[in-house]
Amino acid sequence: MGRAIRVLRLPCKQWVSTLYAESGCLSEKSGLLVVEADGSLVGRVTWHIVEYGPGSNSNALRVGIALLPDARGRGMGAEAQRKLAEYLFATTTAHRIEAGTDIENLAEQRSLEKAGFTRDGLMREAQFRDGKRHDIVVFSRLRTDP
Numbered sequence: 453m454g455r456a457i458r459v460l461r462l463p464c465k466q467w468v469s470t471l472y473a474e475s476g477c478l479s480e481k482s483g484l485l486v487v488e489a490d491g492s493l494v495g496r497v498t499w500h501i502v503e504y505g506p507g508s509n510s511n512a513l514r515v516g517i518a519l520l521p522d523a524r525g526r527g528m529g530a531e532a533q534r535k536l537a538e539y540l541f542a543t544t545t546a547h548r549i550e551a552g553t554d555i556e557n558l559a560e561q562r563s564l565e566k567a568g569f570t571r572d573g574l575m576r577e578a579q580f581r582d583g584k585r586h587d588i589v590v591f592s593r594l595r596t597d598p
Contacts, residue, residue: 485539487519487532494528495519497536502550512548512592513540517560525559530566537567537593547595554579555587564591 482500486493497517504510515536519529537549551569553560565571569591577585 485536487517487523487528489523489528494523495532497532499536499540499549508545509547511546512550513544513546515540515549515551517551517563527566529560529563533563533567533569537569541595548592549594550590550592552578552588552590554581555589561589561591567593568597569593570597 482498484496484498487495487497495518497515499513499515502512502514504512515533517529517533517536519532523529533551540546540549549569550572551564552575553564555574561571570593572590572592575588575590578588579586
């Protein structure tokens with residue numbers, strides 16, 4: 453691919469100043485990092501905890517990504533999400549990292565698969581956008597996955 457993709461801490465902005473002051477936008481429960489490609493900021497990745505039962509062993513981390521339009525369709529999303537999963541497995545106790553995307557967002561589904569995520573299933577009509585309900589496809593990556 454020939455380009456340098458890095459995941460970096462977001463510089464302190466007014467809208468995240470409290471979070472940044474408390475944790476640098478990084479914790480085991482939630483976080484925000486910016487995506488840089490070839491020296492330019494091109495997007496962000498985020499995560500937050502999802503509880504599936506009692507005790508922290510039932511928790512997962514839900515990740516998301518937003519890229520600037522010019523950065524889309526060039527493999528940066530897959531690489532950033534792969535690196536984010538690697539970072540989270542290295543710095544947290546999470547066993548499961550998951551992501552979801554609109555069923556019509558085929559590019560993000562391919563990106564998640566390229567990043568090592570496996571399609572788990574469908575959450576029917578989970579999102580309301582543009583005046584109608586949309587299904588969400590759920591993907592995950594487990595600590596034990598190759």
